[in-house]
Amino acid sequence: MRALSLLAALSAAGATVTASPLGPPQAPHAPRALSDSNPFVGKKLFANPKWAAKLEDTYKTFSSKGDYENAAVVRKVSSRSGLSEIDEAINAARAEQSRTGQKQIVGLVMYNLPDRDCSAGESAGELSSKNDGLRIYKEQFVKPYAAKLAAARDLQFAVVVEPDSLGNTVTNGGVEFCKQAIPTYREGIAFAIKSLQLDNVAVYLDAANGGWLGWGDALPKAASEIATILSMASPAKVRGFSTNVSNYNPYLATKRESFTSGSPSYDESHYASSLSPYLQQHGLPAHFIIDQGRVAWPGARKTWGDWCNVNPAGFGHIPTTDQSVLQNSNVDAIVWIKPGGESDGQCGLKGAPRAGA
Numbered sequence: 400m401r402a403l404s405l406l407a408a409l410s411a412a413g414a415t416v417t418a419s420p421l422g423p424p425q426a427p428h429a430p431r432a433l434s435d436s437n438p439f440v441g442k443k444l445f446a447n448p449k450w451a452a453k454l455e456d457t458y459k460t461f462s463s464k465g466d467y468e469n470a471a472v473v474r475k476v477s478s479r480s481g482l483s484e485i486d487e488a489i490n491a492a493r494a495e496q497s498r499t500g501q502k503q504i505v506g507l508v509m510y511n512l513p514d515r516d517c518s519a520g521e522s523a524g525e526l527s528s529k530n531d532g533l534r535i536y537k538e539q540f541v542k543p544y545a546a547k548l549a550a551a552r553d554l555q556f557a558v559v560v561e562p563d564s565l566g567n568t569v570t571n572g573g574v575e576f577c578k579q580a581i582p583t584y585r586e587g588i589a590f591a592i593k594s595l596q597l598d599n600v601a602v603y604l605d606a607a608n609g610g611w612l613g614w615g616d617a618l619p620k621a622a623s624e625i626a627t628i629l630s631m632a633s634p635a636k637v638r639g640f641s642t643n644v645s646n647y648n649p650y651l652a653t654k655r656e657s658f659t660s661g662s663p664s665y666d667e668s669h670y671a672s673s674l675s676p677y678l679q680q681h682g683l684p685a686h687f688i689i690d691q692g693r694v695a696w697p698g699a700r701k702t703w704g705d706w707c708n709v710n711p712a713g714f715g716h717i718p719t720t721d722q723s724v725l726q727n728s729n730v731d732a733i734v735w736i737k738p739g740g741e742s743d744g745q746c747g748l749k750g751a752p753r754a755g756a
Contacts, residue, residue: 437686438601438638439720439732442504442555445492482511482544489551496554504555506734507548508644509595511540512561512587514580518571519744528583537590545594556600557688559736560637561588562644566607569617569624589631596635603688604628606640606674608648610703613664613673622677629683638731639686640674643667645737647695647709650716651726654697667691671729685729691715692735708747714739 485507492503513532515524526532526540548556564584571577588604595602604625606612612621629637652659652666664670667689675685694715699705719725720732744754 437720437731438555438557439504439688441502443495443499443501444718444734445488445495445503445505447488447491482540485544485547489547489554492554493551502555504557506557506559506736508559508562508736509541509544509591510562511536512564513583514576515561516563517567517577517580518574528580533583533587536587541587541591541594545597548595548600549597552597552599554599556597557638557734558595558600558602559641559644559688560591560595560602560604562605562641562736563607564588565605565621565624565628566611569607569612569620585628585631588628589635592629592632592637593635601638602636603639603641604637605644606642606687608643608646609662609664609667609670609673610646610648610659613670614662618664618674619677621674622681622683625678626681626683637684639684639688640678641688641690641734641736642670643690645690645743646706647693647700647712649694650689650691650733652697656697656700656703658700658702668725668727668730671727675729687730688732688734689730690736691718691733692737693739705747707743708751710748712739 488505488507492505495501496503511524511526513524513526513528513536515526526536548558561584567574567577568581568584572581592602592604606621606625612618625640629635648670649666651668655665659665663673671685671687671689678685692715693712695705695709696711696713699709699711715735716724716733718732718734722728725733742752742754745751
């Protein structure tokens with residue numbers, strides 16, 4: 400897993416991103432105030448100007464090639480990396496909401512579990528369960544995080560909770576470090592979900608990606624693990640689930656890769672469709688947001704396990720809630736979460752910098 404940031408969002412939803420390797424896609428529980436409605440509909444995805452400023456080199460590259468559409472896209476990307484920066488995002492979103500008169504929805508990623516990234520280690524965090532990490536996580540991270548959102552009731556938030564953790568609990572119990580971390584993951588995530596039960600917050604628990612949990616035997620295990628965590632959080636609820644966070648899978652594949660053979664979840668839309676009935680068997684919501692901040696070009700990966708700094712890759716489809724694009728009633732929105740160009744870690748490419756650089 401890689402270092403994550405504020406959910407990258409574009410205000411120009413619906414436009415075509417010509418740098419995408421894939422082209423446009425083709426073919427009963429919720430936060431209290433949101434009921435069963437899609438929280439993204441009718442709102443503008445907030446774009447943080449601070450992160451957009453970091454992409455000036457990317458902007459200049461597109462502009463020099465006459466690709467003004469993608470130049471405009473990269474200037475509307477937002478990012479967040481630390482708890483302290485939530486205040487900056489809130490202030491900027493309020494200013495934008497006041498300036499435009501458009502209701503903003505601010506995307507955030509909650510990512511600081513003790514012993515996080517227990518299998519890969521590229522984004523190991525600051526907290527350890529052996530050093531009082533769970534208590535620190537609850538008291539010094541989750542509680543102030545939730546308090547900041549509760550104090551900004553004039554804004555709407557969509558919060559992705561602890562990317563990759565579910566994937567590790569489902570498939571990496573054979574890794575000793577992960578085996579020891581699983582109880583901490585479950586308790587920490589349940590606490591985070593309970594803490595985010597706010598009228599202005601839509602909670603999306605991360606559900607890894609189709610290459611990780613979308614196989615036939617993994618799907619029921621994933622749904623069962625989700626049910627376990629949400630039972631610990633009860634009566635708290637989530638709006639749904641995020642997928643493909645910081646990964647490279649397409650929303651709808653224009654070409655099926657050979658390594659996806661035998662999987663019903665060969666792209667992320669199909670993963671959402673494949674996981675949904677198993678979730679519903681547990682009485683869980685089947686709503687998804689899917690990260691398309693970057694997507695691998697067809698043929699760029701030899702296996703689905705290639706997740707680190709995949710090259711070549713490009714922007715996926717820009718964020719949208721348009722069902723004529725999504726073509727999947729289980730999907731609330733395509734979003735951008737992992738910023739394009741940000742490193743996954745010191746792997747994949749020779750000389751790659753640390754995660755998040």
